[in-house]
Amino acid sequence: MHIAFVASEGVPFSKTGGLADVVGALPRALAALGHQVSVYLPRYRQTKLSDPAQVVRSITIPFDDKYRFASVVTGGSQSGVRFYFVESPEFFDRDALYGTPAGDYPDNAERFALFSRAVLEASKVLGVPHVFHCHDWQSALVPVLLRTIYAEDPAFRDVGTVFTIHNMGYQGLFPPETLPLLMLPWDLFTMSKMEFFGQVNFLKGALVYSDFITTVSRKYSQEIQTAEYGFGLEGVLRGRSSTVTGILNGVDYDEWSPQTDKFAAAKYSPQDLSGKLKCKQDLLAAFGMVSADPRLPVIGIVSRFAAQKGFDLISQVMDRLAREEMIVVALGAGDKPYEEMFLRLNKQFPNKIAVKVAYDNAVAHKIEAGSDMFLMPSRYEPCGLNQIYSLKYGTVPVVRATGGLDDTIEPWDVRSGKGTGFKFTEYSGESLLLTIKQALHAYRDQTSWQALMRNGMNKDFSWNASAREYGKVYDRVRQIRGGAAVQEKLSTVTA
Numbered sequence: 462m463h464i465a466f467v468a469s470e471g472v473p474f475s476k477t478g479g480l481a482d483v484v485g486a487l488p489r490a491l492a493a494l495g496h497q498v499s500v501y502l503p504r505y506r507q508t509k510l511s512d513p514a515q516v517v518r519s520i521t522i523p524f525d526d527k528y529r530f531a532s533v534v535t536g537g538s539q540s541g542v543r544f545y546f547v548e549s550p551e552f553f554d555r556d557a558l559y560g561t562p563a564g565d566y567p568d569n570a571e572r573f574a575l576f577s578r579a580v581l582e583a584s585k586v587l588g589v590p591h592v593f594h595c596h597d598w599q600s601a602l603v604p605v606l607l608r609t610i611y612a613e614d615p616a617f618r619d620v621g622t623v624f625t626i627h628n629m630g631y632q633g634l635f636p637p638e639t640l641p642l643l644m645l646p647w648d649l650f651t652m653s654k655m656e657f658f659g660q661v662n663f664l665k666g667a668l669v670y671s672d673f674i675t676t677v678s679r680k681y682s683q684e685i686q687t688a689e690y691g692f693g694l695e696g697v698l699r700g701r702s703s704t705v706t707g708i709l710n711g712v713d714y715d716e717w718s719p720q721t722d723k724f725a726a727a728k729y730s731p732q733d734l735s736g737k738l739k740c741k742q743d744l745l746a747a748f749g750m751v752s753a754d755p756r757l758p759v760i761g762i763v764s765r766f767a768a769q770k771g772f773d774l775i776s777q778v779m780d781r782l783a784r785e786e787m788i789v790v791a792l793g794a795g796d797k798p799y800e801e802m803f804l805r806l807n808k809q810f811p812n813k814i815a816v817k818v819a820y821d822n823a824v825a826h827k828i829e830a831g832s833d834m835f836l837m838p839s840r841y842e843p844c845g846l847n848q849i850y851s852l853k854y855g856t857v858p859v860v861r862a863t864g865g866l867d868d869t870i871e872p873w874d875v876r877s878g879k880g881t882g883f884k885f886t887e888y889s890g891e892s893l894l895l896t897i898k899q900a901l902h903a904y905r906d907q908t909s910w911q912a913l914m915r916n917g918m919n920k921d922f923s924w925n926a927s928a929r930e931y932g933k934v935y936d937r938v939r940q941i942r943g944g945a946a947v948q949e950k951l952s953t954v955t956a
């Protein structure tokens with residue numbers, strides 16, 4: 462089957478978070494199963510292409526004030542996957558992907574509408590897929606366009622759409638005038654379509670118009686159908702619950718494994734853990750803590766600094782945590798208050814809490830390899846990849862039991878020797894602190910701790926199984942569309 466991925470970021474070309482890891486790895490896993498896979502991404506300033514070749518010279522995109530023009534270049538094939546990049550220097554040749562520290566780019570609706578339309582037009586030249594697989598609000602207009610203004614285009618007659626929600630917290634909300642600006646019909650501005658509390662909601666459009674909706678863990682697929690996690694769209698999802706499913710993300714062990722990691726100071730494996738100490742010393746040195754005692758447990762954090770990730774809990778307990786025998790190393794960037802919080806804590810407890818405010822892939826790998834524990838107390842977490850990477854590195858996750866964190870981490874039970882980490886449910890500083898203390902206590906018995914490490918290291922979260930699940934979803938979508946085509950034919954015959 463031919464599947465076209467449409468997404469706003471993908472490794473190795475562009476990345477701000479886990480979406481890019483998924484878009485980098487899942488297509489390859491699908492290609493390995495025999496599917497034909499194309500991936501469409503914007504060509505940002507950050508997108509490095511060694512030998513780009515133009516494959517579509519000019520695509521006309523109507524906006525209400527003027528026509529805009531995009532072109533498409535190919536970055537060639539990697540592991541059987543063909544990558545295409547939509548070029549519009551006016552929209553994508555900028556410092557960042559979505560915005561600056563001052564806020565989102567004000568023309569994000571235009572930028573990603575142009576992208577979505579360009580993908581549809583380009584596919585008519587480069588090959589219309591059986592299924593468009595779209596991700597997050599930036600590609601949400603693809604299913605909307607296909608079922609509205611493109612509905613009569615014979616090129617797209619039987620094409621199916623799958624939409625994956627990576628995060629309900631980002632919806633693409635814009636003022637009503639956005640619809641005429643993008644030459645979209647006003648009748649989309651109703652509660653049953655894209656209207657949302659007086660604004661246009663791109664994500665809602667995708668939830669209404671896609672043939673099938675997936676999200677990135679089973680638990681999150683249930684959570685988002687409740688008011689606590691649905692960000693106001695829980696009703697729309699409940700209305701579609703027979704076409705909503707959760708498929709857990711896999712991870713790419715070619716990139717994230719202590720046996721091959723090129724950023725780690727030493728290699729190690731479940732059979733021989735000795736290299737981890739060298740990784741720990743290297744990590745402490747990277748954070749300027751050369752004189753720290755490497756016997757102390759090191760708790761690592763790698764994260765976007767955003768409210769989703771539970772930093773308010775961390776701020777509640779840090780003073781008390783700093784009294785314990787441990788070291789925290791944190792890498793992250795994002796919301797200013799959290800950056801400032803970590804910098805302040807570092808000043809206050811220079812021997813206990815170290816931070817790098819940055820986006821740095823090499824340091825992210827060093828933290829996975831050199832820490833003893835990994836902290837993710839998220840308020841919500843659709844899947845979460847870092848806790849899965851941590852398992853492979855024998856870096857024991859301490860997590861809140863939500864979304865993918867709950868689905869991937871099993872609580873450690875010293876008596877049975879089963880389990881892979883520590884988790885708590887109540888969203889409170891007290892629960893977080895108690896759980897970290899349990900982990901610190903368990904660390905003191907190094908024999909059972911190593912059993913716990915090995916339990917995690919022996920888990921397999923590679924993409925293969927999840928890619929097969931997506932394969933089933935694509936089959937289902939083709940049945941739905943096939944059925945729709947038959948329905949259409951029948952109604953023309955009877956009319």
Ligand code: ADP
Nearest residue numbers: 478479764765793819820821822825845846847
């Ligand atoms: P999310 O997508 O919500 O940010 P995930 O856990 O799914 O969370 O994925 C985050 C990805 O981004 C991981 O690959 C992680 O290593 C990476 N990452 C996050 N913050 C940083 C950072 N400051 N520097 C380097 N990599 C980061």
Ligand code: GLC
Nearest residue numbers: 479480627677842843844845
């Ligand atoms: C989102 C989520 C994260 C998930 C990632 C990839 O950014 O916040 O939990 O792992 O997408 O699906």
